[in-house]
Amino acid sequence: MILIDNTCISDDIGDQFFVCNIEKCKGACCVEGDSGAPLEPEELPILEQIYPHVEPYLTEAGKQVIAKEGVYTKDWEGDLVTPVIDGKECAYAFYDQKGTLKCGIEAAYNDGKIDYKKPISCHLYPIRITKYDQYHALNYDRWHICNSACSLGQDLGVPLYKFLKEPLIRAYGEAWYEQLVQEVEERTAAGNAKK
Structure with missing residues (x-):
């Protein structure tokens, strides 16, 4: 999980690849x-x-x-x-x-x-937000209808958080998004260093 302000973000949002493929779905x-x-x-x-x-x-x-x-x-x-x-x-x-x-x-x-x-x-x-009293939980909603979007994202190398940059900024602001990018990139670098 990534914690930023009053949000709790699932690791999937940084790890998974996704680009809507409306031609297929x-x-x-x-x-x-x-x-x-x-x-x-x-x-x-x-x-x-x-x-x-x-x-x-x-x-x-x-x-x-x-x-x-x-x-x-x-x-x-x-x-x-x-x-x-x-x-x-x-x-x-x-x-x-x-x-x-x-x-x-x-x-x-x-x-x-x-x-x-x-x-x-x-x-x-496919990010779904659940709002609790103290925080918002952001989760990746896996659904078979989006399999082609997962494949396209993987092919293009576009992670979910980058594909959804515009709506994430719309929901939480530029500074929040920049912090998300930094957190994901730091985790990715740390994960790669362990390999």
Whole structure:
């Protein structure tokens, strides 16, 4: 474990290789799972505000679910999440011409319509954050749907913490990220020195 400020970071985040390979997985993380994407309380008013700009990117089914449930909902555990269509894909997702699921929020962001990229839980995936009273636990969520991302990361030599630099900085700031890099590099150097 790596401890920085009020965060406890799993060693996997420094050790494992990962680069999203959407050509292979077809955006499976937007459809697999037992509920929508986790949301932070501060993201709820943002979703309300940006929805008129995001709506044109969504499928009719997605729009209908959001009209019925709202721009966010609660899952069976009472956690705040994005709504889903028939227990499957996120209501904010749409299929492109190649049959790949894409995020309507991110599409609106990429087109300059909004300045919010997507929920932080989506941006950070496959890192999942569990929040406790005193600290946040950052863990690598291993899931078979991401096997191609692990292979691509290994081939390209890109560790998970580097692939997720932007969302980690978004979540915890530049200074925190620089400290993470330093900690990982020191551990790697110490590990190599022992070999």
